[in-house]
Amino acid sequence: MPEQVSPPPLSSPAPRPIFEARGLTKVYQMGEVRVDALRGVDLDLYAGELVVLLGPSGSGKSTLLNILGGLDTPTSGTVRYAEHDLTVDDDAAMTQYRREHVGFVFQFYNLIPSLTARENVALVTEIAHDPMTPEEALALVGLAPRMDHFPSQMSGGEQQRVAIARAVAKRPQVLLCDEPTGALDAQTGVMVLEVIARVNRELGTTTVVITHNAVIAAMADRVVHFGDGHVVRIERNERRKAASELSW
Numbered sequence: 001m002p003e004q005v006s007p008p009p010l011s012s013p014a015p016r017p018i019f020e021a022r023g024l025t026k027v028y029q030m031g032e033v034r035v036d037a038l039r040g041v042d043l044d045l046y047a048g049e050l051v052v053l054l055g056p057s058g059s060g061k062s063t064l065l066n067i068l069g070g071l072d073t074p075t076s077g078t079v080r081y082a083e084h085d086l087t088v089d090d091d092a093a094m095t096q097y098r099r100e101h102v103g104f105v106f107q108f109y110n111l112i113p114s115l116t117a118r119e120n121v122a123l124v125t126e127i128a129h130d131p132m133t134p135e136e137a138l139a140l141v142g143l144a145p146r147m148d149h150f151p152s153q154m155s156g157g158e159q160q161r162v163a164i165a166r167a168v169a170k171r172p173q174v175l176l177c178d179e180p181t182g183a184l185d186a187q188t189g190v191m192v193l194e195v196i197a198r199v200n201r202e203l204g205t206t207t208v209v210i211t212h213n214a215v216i217a218a219m220a221d222r223v224v225h226f227g228d229g230h231v232v233r234i235e236r237n238e239r240r241k242a243a244s245e246l247s248w
């Protein structure tokens with residue numbers, strides 16, 4: 001009797017987004033002055049993708065990133081990461097969410113000047129669940145030979161790579177980068193972007209990179225264009241460019 005083979009599904013089910021934001025608003029009220037930083041953002045992000053968030057200054061990119069990272073909560077709307085509701089007003093739950101799932105990289109590296117690269121990374125690995133060793137994390141960003149150097153002995157790009165090693169050493173599912181190349185020249189910026197792309201590829205980390213620089217959009221799976229507190233449009237790149245192919 002021929003073996004029974006079940007037919008393939010007609011179409012595979014659409015993947016469920018790992019982040020799901022609906023109707024997000026954020027209002028800052030300072031005395032008489034009201035700033036509508038987010039004016040109703042709907043956005044889905046999928047596990048393992050690299051998304052570039054592009055838009056003019058003041059359009060709300062950092063506000064959105066901070067909400068996705070559990071550093072801030074929206075004024076209204078809903079946002080979910082896997083099973084976590086990120087709108088809850090519960091500091092302990094948000095701290096646990098950030099600690100277990102999210103790595104942050106900012107424009108300025110925020111390294112502790114009196115600690116070596118290895119010690120800066122160890123600050124995180126000592127409190128994480130299943131971390132890499134500081135040595136593994138620094139090797140991933142190409143800084144194995146500089147492990148025992150202090151921040152003042154490193155270039156801006158190298159310091160940013162230490163900051164990336166620190167952010168990814170705990171193997172977060174999510175890496176949120178706010179203008180990671182904003183303080184760097186183009187050549188150094190490309191090296192930092194190469195490291196971010198490598199982490200995304202090798203660890204499968206869902207990655208969001210905020211930038212003003214439209215050239216960087218070419219390295220993304222998807223580009224989310226932001227303007228005036230809204231998602232203006234979303235593009236998908238047919239092919240992700242390697243960071244080494246970018247120049248500005």
Ligand SMILES: Nc1ncnc2c1ncn2[C@@H]1O[C@H](COP(=O)(O)OP(=O)(O)OP(=O)(O)O)[C@@H](O)[C@H]1O
Pocket residue numbers: 028030035036037055056057058059060061062063064212
């Ligand atoms: N803590 C705050 N208090 C008051 N207003 C704020 C605060 N944070 C952000 N804003 C305002 O919200 C708006 C959006 O800011 P946001 O930093 O999210 O924009 P952005 O797109 O990231 O800008 P940039 O590219 O310059 O960093 C701006 O008008 C900003 O001044």
